[in-house]
Amino acid sequence: MSLRITSPSGIIDLDAFSFSTVNNYLEVKDNFTLTNVRVDLDWSLSKFPAKLFDPKADLEVAFLLRNKHFPQSRIVEVQYEGKSIGFVFTLNSIFDENNEFDSPVKKHFALRALIRLLNNEEYFPYREVSLNAQNDYQLADFYDEDLIICVLSKDRGYELNDEFLLSIYVNLNVYGFYQIKYKQSRF
Amino acid sequence: MYMASIKLNTSNLDFNPPDIRYQSDALNILLQDNYSTLAVRKLDALLQDEPYLNIYLKNLINKDQNFFQKFITLYQCLEILIGKLLGVELKNKICNESSSRTGYQIKNTVYEISKESYRINKVLNHYCTYQFESDYHIGAEIYAFFEKHFSELINSKSDLSNLLYELRNQLVHNYRTIIHKEENQRILIQEDLKTLVNQLEFLVAEVIVSIDFSK
Secondary structure, X not given: OOEEEEEOOEEEEEOEEEEEOOOOEEEEEOOOOOOEEEEEOOOXXXXXXXXXXXXXXXXXXXXXXXXXXXXXXXXEEEEEOOEEEEEEEEHHHHHOOOOOOOOHHHHHHHHHHHHHHHHOOXXXXXXXXXXXXXXXXXHHHHOXXXXXXXXXXXXXXXXXOHHHHHHHHHHHHHOXXXXXXXXXXXX | OOOOOOOOEHHHOOOXXXXXXXXXXXXXXXOOOOOEEEEEOOOOOOOOOOHHHHHHHHHHOOOOOOXXXXXXXXXXXXXXXXXXXXXXXXXXXXXXXXXXXXXXXXXXXXXXXXXXXXXXXXXXXXHXXXXXXXXXXXXXXXXXXXXXXOHHHOOOOOOHHHHHHXXXXXXXXXXXXXXXXXXXXXXXXXXXXXXXXXXXXXXXXXXXXXXXXXX
């Protein structure tokens, strides 16, 4: 379900995804009204493989969490049997000047998180936003900046099936992370 | 003039997350290092397809509940664990050793392992790889709660499993006596219970990830 903006004349679906590896931005927009949400990054997107920019690419499992005690700029690496399988971080941390996204691997996960959030293929719960006069919208209008996202890669040799994910959910709960509760059906 | 506005429509997002939460001790430890890694421990095979745990994590624990509802939600996890443990202990102590035991011994063993207090004790002190007695302060907190409000129900030998079982009995079977107490005392007890139950949440999560029924 793409991000949506409500206007007096109906719903505007931001369902057209684009990006620039030259100007380093990601964007979703409505091709008819040109209403858009754009995310500018202060790091280069030019070296990432093309498949990372495919919103439908089945590369990872991502889900949203809350933990009011989790620092906004921190990143936690998730490991299983000594191997890295993903990261947990806040949406805010991606844009924080002092963020810890200091390696291509971390940037990879941040990039995929942003693409996931912008395109919302998972039916993440988000705020519905009303049309504003400036026609200017930020990702933070839809998702709280302190929202935590967990992104787990599917290519680390482990099947991220329901049983394994249950283990991950409980492990996260040990640290006080709670899954965002979906009010509507995800499917 | 048309005013710019962003309407916060919460119809699709739960904006009422459980904010009044205690900080997990494990999170404090995790964040002590400059670079934090969270090592996932895979759940015991007997728990990996347990449907209640999925519901618990996706729809119950993230909901604002009063301490009483929350305790029932949490204790249900322990009920599941002690239920699984019953099967494990029956297999280990009866099925695997039945030929060398008399009927009387088997009956006594079955009686012993069917006791809830016995199984809570086994879950915490035998099948968990985590050292709750020494590393978790929740036992001291529950002890202090009983000492303050129900000193007649405990003794110096009460360990974490005894205390948890007694707490469960007070809340499940005897909560009406708390409700009927004089108002000031009732409020005090309920406030203390709220604190305890919030802490219990992390203990339950730790029990679930660290239990190993193959021990």
